Every structure is written in C-alpha cells, then in structure tokens.
Amino acid sequence: MSDPRVIKKYPNRRLYDTVESRYITLADVRRLVVEKIDFVVVDKKNNADITRSILLQVIAEQEHLPEPMLTQDFMVDVIKTLDIKYLPANPASSYRGIHESLINYGKNTMPEFLTCMHEESSVAMCHGYFKATGKPLMTLVHGVVGLQHATMSVYNAWCDRVPVIILGGNDMDAAHRAPGVPTFHSAQDINAIVRDYTKWDDTPVSAQHFAESFVRMYKIATTPPYGPVMMSLDGGLQTDPVRDFGQPLYIPKFFAAAPPQGDLAAVKEAAKLLANAERPVIVVDRAARTQNGVDLLVQLAELLQAPVVDQGNRMNFPNTHYLNRPANVISQADVIIGMELSDYWGTVNGFLDNGNNGFGQNTSKIKPGTKLISISSVDLLTKSNYQDFQQFQSVDISMPGDAEATLPSLIEAVKSAVGNDRKDAIAKRGDGIRQAHAKGLVATKEAAAIAWDAQPISTARLLMETYAQIKDENWSLVSTAGNTSNWANRLWPMEKYYQWLGASGGYGVGYGAPASVGAALGNRDLGRFSVSIQSDGDLMYAPGVLWTAARHKIPLLAVMHNNRGYHQEVMHIQRMSNFRNRVANIGNDLAPIGTSIMNPDIQYHELAKSMGWWAKGPITDPADLGPAIKEAVAVVKTGQPALVNVVTQPR
Amino acid sequence: MRFSSSRSSRSMKLRLAALTVAAAASFAAANIAVAADADKGKIAFTKNGCWQCHGFEGQGSEATSNGRVIARTQLPLDAFKAFVRTTNGAMPPFRPAVLSDDDLDNIYAYLQSRPRPKAASDIPLLNNTRTQ
Numbered sequence: 115m116s117d118p119r120v121i122k123k124y125p126n127r128r129l130y131d132t133v134e135s136r137y138i139t140l141a142d143v144r145r146l147v148v149e150k151i152d153f154v155v156v157d158k159k160n161n162a163d164i165t166r167s168i169l170l171q172v173i174a175e176q177e178h179l180p181e182p183m184l185t186q187d188f189m190v191d192v193i194k195t196l197d198i199k200y201l202p203a204n205p206a207s208s209y210r211g212i213h214e215s216l217i218n219y220g221k222n223t224m225p226e227f228l229t230c231m232h233e234e235s236s237v238a239m240c241h242g243y244f245k246a247t248g249k250p251l252m253t254l255v256h257g258v259v260g261l262q263h264a265t266m267s268v269y270n271a272w273c274d275r276v277p278v279i280i281l282g283g284n285d286m287d288a289a290h291r292a293p294g295v296p297t298f299h300s301a302q303d304i305n306a307i308v309r310d311y312t313k314w315d316d317t318p319v320s321a322q323h324f325a326e327s328f329v330r331m332y333k334i335a336t337t338p339p340y341g342p343v344m345m346s347l348d349g350g351l352q353t354d355p356v357r358d359f360g361q362p363l364y365i366p367k368f369f370a371a372a373p374p375q376g377d378l379a380a381v382k383e384a385a386k387l388l389a390n391a392e393r394p395v396i397v398v399d400r401a402a403r404t405q406n407g408v409d410l411l412v413q414l415a416e417l418l419q420a421p422v423v424d425q426g427n428r429m430n431f432p433n434t435h436y437l438n439r440p441a442n443v444i445s446q447a448d449v450i451i452g453m454e455l456s457d458y459w460g461t462v463n464g465f466l467d468n469g470n471n472g473f474g475q476n477t478s479k480i481k482p483g484t485k486l487i488s489i490s491s492v493d494l495l496t497k498s499n500y501q502d503f504q505q506f507q508s509v510d511i512s513m514p515g516d517a518e519a520t521l522p523s524l525i526e527a528v529k530s531a532v533g534n535d536r537k538d539a540i541a542k543r544g545d546g547i548r549q550a551h552a553k554g555l556v557a558t559k560e561a562a563a564i565a566w567d568a569q570p571i572s573t574a575r576l577l578m579e580t581y582a583q584i585k586d587e588n589w590s591l592v593s594t595a596g597n598t599s600n601w602a603n604r605l606w607p608m609e610k611y612y613q614w615l616g617a618s619g620g621y622g623v624g625y626g627a628p629a630s631v632g633a634a635l636g637n638r639d640l641g642r643f644s645v646s647i648q649s650d651g652d653l654m655y656a657p658g659v660l661w662t663a664a665r666h667k668i669p670l671l672a673v674m675h676n677n678r679g680y681h682q683e684v685m686h687i688q689r690m691s692n693f694r695n696r697v698a699n700i701g702n703d704l705a706p707i708g709t710s711i712m713n714p715d716i717q718y719h720e721l722a723k724s725m726g727w728w729a730k731g732p733i734t735d736p737a738d739l740g741p742a743i744k745e746a747v748a749v750v751k752t753g754q755p756a757l758v759n760v761v762t763q764p765r
Numbered sequence: 766m767r768f769s770s771s772r773s774s775r776s777m778k779l780r781l782a783a784l785t786v787a788a789a790a791s792f793a794a795a796n797i798a799v800a801a802d803a804d805k806g807k808i809a810f811t812k813n814g815c816w817q818c819h820g821f822e823g824q825g826s827e828a829t830s831n832g833r834v835i836a837r838t839q840l841p842l843d844a845f846k847a848f849v850r851t852t853n854g855a856m857p858p859f860r861p862a863v864l865s866d867d868d869l870d871n872i873y874a875y876l877q878s879r880p881r882p883k884a885a886s887d888i889p890l891l892n893n894t895r896t897q
Contacts (some may be wrong), residue, residue: 572820763820
C-alpha cells in the first residue's frame with residue numbers, strides 16, 4: 115500500500131497538497147475523504163499530525179453551509195465512490211442539472227465527460243471499454259429521445275452480457291415542467307423502452323433513494339451474468355435541495371458480489387461424464403471473463419486432452435494451443451460441455467436456410483446419444499420478450515451458474531474422476547488432436563494464399579498486412595465489424611484475453627466503430643495498441659464517434675474492410691431472387707437494389723480526416739496496403755487515431 | 766483433373782482450351798477463344814452475383830461458402846453446371862431463366878482462367894504468424 119498523501123499546514127493557516135503541488139481548501143480535503151484517498155495533515159511548524167483536527171473542521175464547515183447541499187452534488191459524491199473513470203455522453207437538457215454538477219462540483223474527473231454525437235455511440239463506447247478493461251462506465255442520455263437513440267446499443271450490451279450504467283434525464287412534474295420541447299421529451303416511465311433488455315431499472319425520488327439505487331444498480335450490473343442497467347433521473351430531483359428527512363445522507367459501500375457457481379453435485383456428475391468419455395469436446399462462447407478464465411480453460415482441456423471449440427464471443431482459449439479445434443469436431447463427440455453458449459441449440463444443430471419464404475431444414479450436428487452438459491449464468495437471467503435465449507435445447511446436465519467461477523471446482527472434480535486406467539487413453543487422444551491441429555494450420559494458410567494478389571484486396575491479405583505492422587506492439591484487436599472470414603482468429607496468434615474482444619452480442623450493426631473507440635480508450639490507459647477492422651456499413655450508422663476519438667485523443671488503428679455493401683443483405687436478396695427463379699435486379703450497382711453502398715463510393719478517409727483523424731485511401735492495390743498501414747501505425751503511436759480505407763473482396 | 770464420361774463437345778472444347786492455356790500459352794488461337802469466354806464469364810460471374818459468396822476470384826469465404834474454393838474448380842463442367850442448376854442447399858439454384866447455358870459455360874471458363882495460387886510458404890506474411 116502506498117504512503118498516505120501528505121498535506122502540510124503552513125503558519126499562514128493555508129493547506130498545501132504535496133501530491134497535487136498546490137494550495138487546497140477544506141472543500142478539497144472533503145473531496146479526498148469522499149474519494150477515499152489516504153492522507154495525513156502535518157503542521158509545518160512542528161511536524162505534528164493534525165489530521166484529526168482538520169477533519170473536525172471539515173465536518174463543522176459542512177454543517178454550517180449557508181445553503182443545503184444540492185441533490186445533484188450529492189449524486190456526484192455517490193458516483194465518485196464507484197471508480198467510474200469516464201462518462202461518454204451526448205449532452206441533453208433533461209440531465210443538465212447533474213451534468214453541471216459533474217463538471218463543476220465534480221471537477222470533471224472520475225468520471226470524465228467525453229463528448230459523443232449519438233447515444234448509440236455512448237453506450238457502445240461503454241460496451242467496448244468494459245471488454246478491454248473489465249471496468250464498467252456510465253452514460254447519461256436524454257430521457258426520451260436520447261434513450262430511443264441508445265436502444266440498439268443497450269440491446270447489444272444485453273446480449274453480449276456487458277455491464278453499462280445508463281442514467282436518463284426525465285422531467286416528471288407535468289404541472290411545472292417547461293411546455294413544448296421538454297414535455298415532448300418527458301415520459302411517465304422512460305425506462306420502459308429498455309426494460310426487456312436491462313437487468314434492472316429504477317426511478318429514485320430522493321437523494322438517499324438515488325444513493326441506494328445507484329450502488330445497487332452498479333452491483334447488479336457487475337454480478338455475473340453482467341448486463342446493462344437503467345435509471346431515470348427526475349429533473350426535479352436533479353435541481354432540488356436535499357430534502358431533510360431528519361437523518362444524514364449516507365452512501366452505501368459497494369462490495370462486489372461473488373459470482374454464482376454451478377451446483378457441486380452437478381459439477382461432480384459432469385466431471386464423471388467427461389473423465390470417462392472417449393471423445394469429449396469443450397465448447398466455449400463467453401466462458402472466460404478474464405485472463406484467469408482462459409488459464410482455467412487451458413487447465414481443464416489439458417487435463418482431459420479434449421478439443422476446445424471457441425465460438426469467439428470472448429477470447430476463451432488460445433488459438434496457438436493444439437487443443438483449439440474447429441466447430442466440426444463435435445460431430446464425433448460422445449460428451450459435450452458447453453460453457454456460456456449464447457446458442458446451445460445452434461451449436462449442436464444446423465439450420466439450412468434454403469426456403470424462399472424463410473423456411474429451412476433442421477439437421478443434427480451430433481451423434482444420437484451424445485451427452486450434453488451446460489454451464490451458463492444466462493440461465494439465471496431469462497426474460498420473455500426478446501428472443502436472445504434462442505431455441506430450446508435439452509441437455510443432460512444443466513448448471514445455471516458462471517462458467518469461470520465454476521471452473522476451479524470442475525477441474526478438481528475431473529482430477530478426482532480420472533482413473534489411472536484412463537490416463538494412457540487420454541494422452542493418446544491428445545497426440546491425435548495435436549496432429550490435426552498442425553494440419554489444420556497448413557490448410558488455413560493455403561486458403562489464405564488464394565487470391566493473395568487480387569483486386570479488390572482479399573480479406574486474408576487485409577488481415578495479414580495489418581498483422582505484419584502491429585505484431586510487435588502490445589496489440590488488442592478491439593473489433594472486426596463486418597465479416598472478414600475470421601482470418602484474425604485463424605491466423606493471428608491470440609493468447610491474451612484482451613487480444614480479442616468478441617462481437618456486438620445482438621448483431622445490431624453500428625457497434626464496431628463506437629465499441630472500438632471505447633475499447634481503445636481503455637487500452638490507451640493500459641498501454642496497449644488498439645486495432646480494429648472497420649466495415650463500411652457499420653461506420654456509417656453513427657460516424658460522429660470518429661470525432662469523439664480525435665477530440666479525446668484516443669489512439670486507434672482502424673483498417674477498413676470496405677466491401678461497398680450491406681453484404682449480408684446483398685446475399686439474402688440474391689438468394690431470394692434465385693429461389694424464386696427471378697433475375698436479381700441490380701440497377702446500376704453490383705448488388706441487388708437497396709443493398710449496395712456505391713455510386714457514389716463513400717470516401718471514408720476524407721470523412722475521417724474531416725473529423726481530425728490521420729487517414730489514407732482508398733487503397734485498391736494490395737502492394738500499397740502494407741506501407742499505408744505502416745504509416746498509420748506510426749501515427750497511432752503518437753496518440754492519435756488513424757484510418758486506412760481499403761477496398762476489399764466481399765468477405 | 767477428372768472428367769465425367771458424358772460431356773458436350775462445347776464443354777470439351779472449353780476445357781481443353783483452358784487446359785491448353787494453363788499448360789502452354791503459345792497456342793494463339795486457343796488463347797483468344799478462351800480469353801473471350803473467360804472475359805464474358807467474368808462479366809456473368811459479376812452480374813449474376815456469384816462473387817457475393819465466392820469472392821470475385823472464386824476464392825470462397827469461411828462465412829459464406831464454407832471455405833469452398835471454386836477458382837480452378839476440379840469439378841467437370843457438366844457436374845459444375847448440374848450443381849448450379851439444382852442445388853437446394855445454402856446456395857440457391859441458378860436455373861436457365863436466370864442464367865443461360867452460355868453464361869454458365871463462360872463462368873466455368875472464367876474460373877478455370879484464375880491464376881494458380883502462390884504456395885503459402887512463398888508468402889512471407891503467412892509465415893510470420895502463428896506457428897502452432
């Protein structure tokens with residue numbers, strides 16, 4: 115633990131903060147108390163410790179304030195107890211009260227306000243930041259219209275199991291609020307629009323109620339399964355003096371909750387099945403929440419010499435490890451354990467979309483009789499309306515609980531369950547998998563070599579030219595919006611949790627750009643180099659986040675996968691046309707009408723430059739790609755964002 | 766390369782021409798014939814949306830064609846055409862009302878005209894990555 119901060123009291127009665135190197139007031143001392151900064155006050159004359167008497171002065175001054183403390187200032191005190199570093203937000207009148215307090219009373223630190231140009235960007239920045247750092251951010255939104263803008267990002271955070279603290283301004287007093295615009299922007303219950311995809315919401319009616327609810331919402335959001343939470347902040351509450359209930363206000367202390375674990379008896383039963391299986395397979399999606407989760411999965415997999423299929427909504431398992439195998443290994447499995455799968459049914463079943471009205475065929479991907487085990491914290495958090503719970507899958511052993519928290523007991527149970535007679539067979543199984551892994555890598559590289567010199571530039575070339583320029587950095591691939599055939603996960607060596615941050619969760623397009631900026635913000639403070647593969651359609655949902663990155667000096671290398679279309683839709687309309695035996699009408703473009711982003715081609719590099727980015731493009735010749743990315747990397751290393759606009763193959 | 770036993774003289778001509786070009790570009794007449802067909806094939810490949818899932822070079826993609834490479838396909842022309850006409854899987858069928866036989870022949874020629882890929886071992890960027 116570091117030494118306490120020394121505050122010196124000089125003979126002229128002024129206080130001097132030796133860390134901040136400035137004179138401070140009793141209000142500043144109070145701030146140190148609120149921020150839980152350990153300090154001592156020393157009398158400069160005789161070096162006596164006078165901390166106690168100074169604290170008494172702080173209390174006395176507090177009690178004799180001429181005006182009652184403002185509720186919003188108290189709210190800022192509450193917020194500051196939770197170590198929330200940033201607050202990306204688009205400004206709005208409905209939260210002007212707390213906005214003013216945060217930047218003036220709160221001195222715009224912990225949290226620091228970051229100016230956003232769209233609420234969808236604000237929430238997605240919080241989303242990306244959490245996955246890079248493991249720390250939640252908060253955002254403020256305009257009650258009705260701002261929250262309406264934010265909803266897609268909230269849904270993404272919900273589906274991706276990421277905590278985001280959202281506060282929305284709302285003026286509920288219909289008799290006193292301003293008519294016209296502020297009344298258009300008010301509602302009885304602003305939270306209703308996100309209630310189906312937030313873990314909890316509240317509308318506090320007093321300062322103390324706010325304190326309890328804010329700490330509660332933070333705790334709920336950060337207890338696995340994580341998720342976004344919502345609070346409506348009444349305009350009156352933000353501007354009123356604190357109401358006197360005859361009791362002093364207090365801020366409940368936050369203690370992190372222990373994550374829920376799988377039932378121990380079920381863990382033992384699962385371990386027995388795994389230990390005695392001939393071909394066990396581990397399938398993981400959001401199983402690892404931290405690097406420790408990755409390390410535990412390696413332990414479990416090695417213990418069983420079982421292949422691991424990483425579905426990739428997080429970096430769960432190193433792709434350099436020989437037990438990392440593609441999804442098709444489940445076809446031979448006799449036991450499958452799925453951990454935090456977002457779609458268990460879709461893992462073990464196939465759906466062939468070959469009808470012309472959206473009907474298709476279901477097929478099983480596994481052998482009859484394969485035993486299925488599940489550990490999933492999301493089983494504890496199912497809501498009704500939105501269908502993110504996916505198609506129902508029967509499993510033999512189901513453990514509602516957090517995978518990472520359950521892994522230590524599962525590992526111990528497997529160790530106990532593996533009999534000596536099984537050890538040779540298990541080791542032999544590993545040898546076979548090692549060979550398959552090596553063969554798979556050769557085949558992957560051969561696939562990457564095809565169309566290597568093509569124009570438009572192949573996605574394999576795009577990813578490998580990028581990797582060549584960043585491989586010596588402490589890199590973090592913050593997002594791959596669009597679809598680049600998974601080349602990064604197939605060929606970039608990924609071993610650390612932060613090297614791959616997964617995807618949007620809800621597949622709402624528009625996540626990539628803002629989530630990348632949010633993750634890059636977190637990585638900036640942790641000394642990492644952030645790189646994103648940025649698709650064209652995704653960027654255009656809310657490109658103003660480019661300005662936010664430049665304004666707040668967030669270094670990020672964005673390499674564009676510019677395939678000039680909403681490509682998923684390009685293919686859907688083509689397929690519909692073919693199934694109906696009709697020629698797809700492509701108008702003057704390359705793809706069915708309504709799906710292209712061309713004529714005119716968007717000059718993304720010019721767009722980025724206009725918002726303060728270094729940018730280059732359009733790159734059409736693969737020979738120009740490496741040098742352009744190299745230049746961009748140099749810029750990013752000076753602390754600025756840089757974008758390279760690359761015209762690519764579709765996928 | 767395997768050949769099916771039943772094939773039209775036109776497809777034979779195309780295939781032989783493609784092979785000739787691949788093997789030795791000195792046959793000027795064959796070269797011109799194939800270049801014309803392959804060029805038309807490129808236009809048809811683009812206009813009819815084949816590139817959407819298979820890439821402009823027929824290189825395939827993990828997400829859309831399950832990695833299937835159709836550039837320089839080993840499938841004989843007849844089998845290739847039969848598949849395109851009748852597929853009812855993730856790939857939709859392209860029936861004659863949508864894509865003519867001539868276009869399909871030309872597309873085949875275009876795919877056969879794609880350059881042989883470099884060996885992965887000859888591409889430094891593919892050897893400067895994960896090794897395990």
